[in-house]
Amino acid sequence: MALNRNLTDLTDEELIKEFQVSNTLDAYEILVKRYKDPLMNFVFRFVGDRDACTDIVQDTMIKFYLNKDSYREFAKFSTWIYTIAGNLAKNELKRRKRRNLFSIDNSDDERSIQIEDKSFLAPDRSADSEIKNEMIQRALLRVKPVYREVVILRDIQSLSYEEIADIKKLSIGTVKSRINRGRTQLQKLLKHIYNE
Amino acid sequence: MGKNIYNNEEEQFSNLLNDLKELPRVNAPDNFEFQLMTRIQNKNFETLPEPREQFNFIKFFAPSAVVVTVIILLFVFLPGNDQYDNPLMTDPPQILAQSDHENVITDQNINNDRTNKQSSNVARQNSSSSLNVAVNPNDAVVKPGSKYPIYSNRSVALDDYISGENKRRNNLQANVVKGGEDVQEFDGFFIREEADKKTIERYRALLDSVKKAQSKQDSLKKVKREE
Numbered sequence: 001m002a003l004n005r006n007l008t009d010l011t012d013e014e015l016i017k018e019f020q021v022s023n024t025l026d027a028y029e030i031l032v033k034r035y036k037d038p039l040m041n042f043v044f045r046f047v048g049d050r051d052a053c054t055d056i057v058q059d060t061m062i063k064f065y066l067n068k069d070s071y072r073e074f075a076k077f078s079t080w081i082y083t084i085a086g087n088l089a090k091n092e093l094k095r096r097k098r099r100n101l102f103s104i105d106n107s108d109d110e111r112s113i114q115i116e117d118k119s120f121l122a123p124d125r126s127a128d129s130e131i132k133n134e135m136i137q138r139a140l141l142r143v144k145p146v147y148r149e150v151v152i153l154r155d156i157q158s159l160s161y162e163e164i165a166d167i168k169k170l171s172i173g174t175v176k177s178r179i180n181r182g183r184t185q186l187q188k189l190l191k192h193i194y195n196e
Numbered sequence: 197m198g199k200n201i202y203n204n205e206e207e208q209f210s211n212l213l214n215d216l217k218e219l220p221r222v223n224a225p226d227n228f229e230f231q232l233m234t235r236i237q238n239k240n241f242e243t244l245p246e247p248r249e250q251f252n253f254i255k256f257f258a259p260s261a262v263v264v265t266v267i268i269l270l271f272v273f274l275p276g277n278d279q280y281d282n283p284l285m286t287d288p289p290q291i292l293a294q295s296d297h298e299n300v301i302t303d304q305n306i307n308n309d310r311t312n313k314q315s316s317n318v319a320r321q322n323s324s325s326s327l328n329v330a331v332n333p334n335d336a337v338v339k340p341g342s343k344y345p346i347y348s349n350r351s352v353a354l355d356d357y358i359s360g361e362n363k364r365r366n367n368l369q370a371n372v373v374k375g376g377e378d379v380q381e382f383d384g385f386f387i388r389e390e391a392d393k394k395t396i397e398r399y400r401a402l403l404d405s406v407k408k409a410q411s412k413q414d415s416l417k418k419v420k421r422e423e
Contacts, residue, residue, distance in 0.1 A: 032232060036224040044222040054225060059243040061232050066241060088243075095245075133219055155216040183209045194211050 012077035020068050028068075031077070032061050038157060039085045045152045046089045048141045056092055060085040079166040082159075086149060086167065093145055132193065139189040147182030154179050 007015065007026055012034065018027040039060060043053040063084050071080050140148060150168065153159045154175075164179075165172045187194055206213060235241070 029229070029233070032229060036228055037221065040224045041222045045219070050222070053222070054228065057224060058228070058232055058235070062235065062241055062243055065236055129218070132215065136215055136219060151216075155213050156219060158217075183212060187209060187212050190212065193215075 013073065016068065016071055016077050017073070020071070028065060031064070031081075035078075035081055036061070039081065042082065042152055042157050043085055043089050045137065045140060045156055046086075046145075046149060047092055048137065052092055053089075056088045057085065059088050063088075075166065076163065078159075079163055082153070082163075082167045090145065090149075135193065136186075136190065139186055142189055143182050143185045147178050147185060150175055150178045151182035151186065155183070 007018070007024070007030055010018065010027070010030075012031060015027040015031050018024050019031070036057060039057045040053055043056045044050060047053050047056065060081065064081060071077070140152070143151065150164055153164045153167065154161070159167070161172050161175050164170075165175045168175060170178075
């Protein structure tokens with residue numbers, strides 16, 4: 001079936017099946033091309049470090065290559081690959097937490113500390129979207145990881161609630177609740193932006 | 197992928213959600229695929245190490261605290277062995293005889309009758325009335341004093357039985373020999389009653405008539421065979 005068509009026309013699920021059955025490396029490469037950027041964006045927003053996130057996405061693709069047979073047809077490929085990337089990203093966060101165990105500024109608990117007070121910025125720069133994006137990213141990294149992950153998946157990666165529920169293996173109600181709490185935390189951290 | 201259709205719940209976060217959507221996309225570096233395929237071709241599958249399980253003080257101390265608390269409570273509230281008596285150091289348990297008040301009265305009445313009728317045996321009667329025998333675990337025969345209740349349905353006067361003068365009315369006489377906590381029942385002494393002569397003669401007559409009938413029947417059968 002797949003051989004008769006161009007590989008690029010195949011869906012994700014068809015491609016991974018092709019890779020599983022025939023070990024077609026081209027199918028694997030197409031899937032890597034499709035998902036490297038979304039995964040990079042997701043992991044970067046979650047971890048906040050570009051170098052680390054490149055390593056994590058590389059490892060995700062390696063795990064995908066090595067464990068291709070553990071993928072089951074009934075699941076969407078996107079949820080499967082996001083689950084792998086999310087787990088690796090969480091491992092990276094744990095590793096960092098251990099490293100910074102005795103650091104003063106390592107708590108990611110909900111705090112009312114502002115990320116960056118706009119009064120310190122020049123008025124012309126405060127309107128700069130680049131600065132705003134930086135503040136949002138920093139605020140995002142202060143949101144609890146359990147909430148941060150679902151907020152990124154929903155509001156940045158634009159996944160549906162069902163897809164997030166599949167990735168996180170949670171009920172849709174729990175996903176919605178976590179997203180709401182994450183957004184609330186984020187808005188609280190960015191109140192200087194959104195109160196104006 | 198889902199669409200960004202805000203519902204009522206999301207309205208309060210609309211500005212935040214718009215900003216999150218507009219965040220610049222972070223893309224993989226240009227050499228990402230090249231590096232990946234090089235790793236695969238070189239079979240360099242070494243990934244980032246798994247983080248070791250972090251020692252969690254709460255996870256460790258919470259169950260430990262519960263266990264210690266339970267042990268302390270057990271020591272505090274469990275009944276101690278203060279009331280334990282060394283059986284070798286305590287006196288042997290005393291005999292407990294059970295009876296009812298009525299039987300005690302009956303015993304006293306019997307003794308009174310005896311004193312009236314047999315004045316010559318007063319001393320013996322007095323002694324027999326108090327010969328309610330009980331046995332200790334060490335088999336020492338104790339003569340129970342008046343402080344122990346002696347009940348005739350659970351005891352027996354040996355002298356009365358030996359002399360055949362047992363006049364107690366209740367038929368369920370039995371002795372209870374009690375040592376410690378174990379109750380051992382003693383069925384008591386029973387006198388074999390001699391059979392009534394009239395009854396024996398009546399049964400013998402019955403047996404004789406049956407035998408006679410059988411012999412007659414046998415003789416009739418013989419006659420029939422011969423014919």
